[in-house]
Amino acid sequence: MSGTSASLQPPADAVTPVRHPDAPAPGELLGAHYGECFGCGGEQPHGLHLQARAGEGVSLTAEFAVRPEHQGAPGLAHGGILATALDETLGSLNWLLRTIAVTGRLETDFRRPVPVGTTLHLEAEVTAVAGRKIYSRATGRVGGPDGPVAVRAEALFIEVKVDHFIDNGRPEEIQAAMSDPDQVRRARAFEVNP
Ligand SMILES: CCCCCCCCCC(=O)SCCNC(=O)CCNC(=O)[C@H](O)C(C)(C)COP(=O)(O)OP(=O)(O)OC[C@H]1O[C@@H](n2cnc3c(N)ncnc32)[C@H](O)[C@@H]1OP(=O)(O)O
Numbered sequence: 001m002s003g004t005s006a007s008l009q010p011p012a013d014a015v016t017p018v019r020h021p022d023a024p025a026p027g028e029l030l031g032a033h034y035g036e037c038f039g040c041g042g043e044q045p046h047g048l049h050l051q052a053r054a055g056e057g058v059s060l061t062a063e064f065a066v067r068p069e070h071q072g073a074p075g076l077a078h079g080g081i082l083a084t085a086l087d088e089t090l091g092s093l094n095w096l097l098r099t100i101a102v103t104g105r106l107e108t109d110f111r112r113p114v115p116v117g118t119t120l121h122l123e124a125e126v127t128a129v130a131g132r133k134i135y136s137r138a139t140g141r142v143g144g145p146d147g148p149v150a151v152r153a154e155a156l157f158i159e160v161k162v163d164h165f166i167d168n169g170r171p172e173e174i175q176a177a178m179s180d181p182d183q184v185r186r187a188r189a190f191e192v193n194p
Pocket of ligand 1: 007
């Protein structure tokens with residue numbers, strides 16, 4: 001991608017990302033990491049309800065069905081919503097590394113409008129890892145998985161410890177998430193041992 005800033009270029013000592021041995025198998029749905037997440041949560045009525053599926057290596061695909069509540073201009077998806085879909089898709093990659101990480105930087109290209117009523121077909125991959133820094137990119141297409149590119153992003157995620165959420169989040173939500181009976185979801189949020 002042209003125009004990407006220097007901080008999204010992996011350093012010379014970056015390594016190839018390694019899929020965790022316990023990562024979901026290719027083709028498996030990842031499910032939501034948190035029910036209230038605006039990007040993927042099933043209990044979030046206003047959210048994107050994005051569904052991601054593991055791919056080969058450290059890659060995945062995801063689908064985002066654009067609904068009327070996602071509009072910016074009449075009949076078209078809001079750019080910030082599309083950036084959110086890209087952010088969520090890229091963030092989901094970290095589950096394949098079994099690393100807890102948050103977005104440090106996200107750079108987005110908007111190439112085509114995305115109409116309400118269409119599905120954005122996303123694919124994403126981790127391209128490099130350097131210490132706590134995880135470099136990744138994503139593409140969103142309209143009209144099908146092989147349709148024209150509507151949006152693209154490159155990102156830098158930074159690995160964090162669980163304390164990042166405990167220290168910065170609201171205690172009510174932290175407690176609720178920690179006692180989530182869904183073991184996989186709890187592990188994604190709080191029990192990952194890289
Ligand atoms: C539980 C699973 C959650 C999954 C969610 C997935 C979907 C959604 C993903 C998100 O939207 S996460 C929410 C949005 N992101 C945030 O709220 C992060 C807010 N930022 C922070 O909390 C801190 O800035 C951060 C933890 C990212 C980094 O702070 P630290 O004090 O831990 O590290 P530091 O600032 O020393 O940075 C570490 C390295 O990363 C680099 N870095 C950090 N932020 C950067 C940035 N923005 N651009 C470029 N480089 C950056 C920094 O220069 C440094 O490089 P070096 O090691 O080479 O010195």
